Amino acid sequence: MVSRISPLPRPSCTHRNGDHGKRVVKAWVRSGSSGVVPDRSGSRPTMRFGERVRKIEREDRLDPLISRVKKIAERLPTGTVRDVLHGVQFGHPLHSIMVHLPIGTWTSAVLLDLLPGKNERSAHTLVNIGLLATLPAAVSGLADWSQQHERQQRVGVVHAMSNGMGALLFGASSLARANGHKSWGKALALAGMGTVGFGGALGGHITYYRAGGANRADHFIDVLPEGWHDLGPLDHYPQEGMGGGDVDGVPVVVTRTEDTVSVLLGSCPHMGAPLSEGELVQGCVRCPWHGSEFRADDGTVVHGPATASLESLETSIVDGRLWVRPRMSVG
């Protein structure tokens, strides 16, 4: 006899929201595919910005556009130039730095437009500086975008379209100002600011909600237990090669040459790929997903798209067994 499996009731969350101690019941639960749906209490739905943007992540009608933009991204130079665009030499994503220039100058221009006084010339100059800064911001963003997951890329193309529209509006504002149409110049800049603001919020979603550009391996440093840890017999790891292991669930990658052994955290800072599944190339650990490379001896990032280096662990060999500990460990 086949017994039916009944779904367990979902737990509900209750909290006080600070409105004078009045009890509030969170009345909405997330459905599997469509974002947020009401429970049976009939309260109004509340969908936060991050939840709304996740709808864009699932929007497969954007995929043909993504294919076309990918073809443009493939034309970007490789090697050192591509590393510069990612921000490898700087140790920080370049795009998130470059976007400050157009956003900062355009925000300042709009504020000058709104303030009393004769600010037209300064505002026009700031609009034009922002336009010049758009190109490096866009190209570095394109380089990062080309190495992201599908759901990030879907949000990314909307982010780029919104910012592109904003740049066009600021371009039109500059033209209007140059031709003496001050009011049009101000109105177009204001519209451009709103569009760029929306695009920036989508960029924030990619960065903070979806950790695009964040160091995906950073948290492992904090959970790595202090003191020495046994990684087993050294012979277990191939000479002139690499192998994987873990320290209390924290993945590590072990590389060996004839007379050296190095141990790095085994998760790629770019998107968290298991580095032990990559390869050892000329003294560097190469990531299996997007090809970032890290020096095996100290974890320094050599090629992107990753921009953060890998944490390297202190090693010791006792009776043919490999031991490791975090470098700042006192145990």
Ligand code: FES
């Ligand atoms: S996960 Fe992208 S380079 Fe490693």
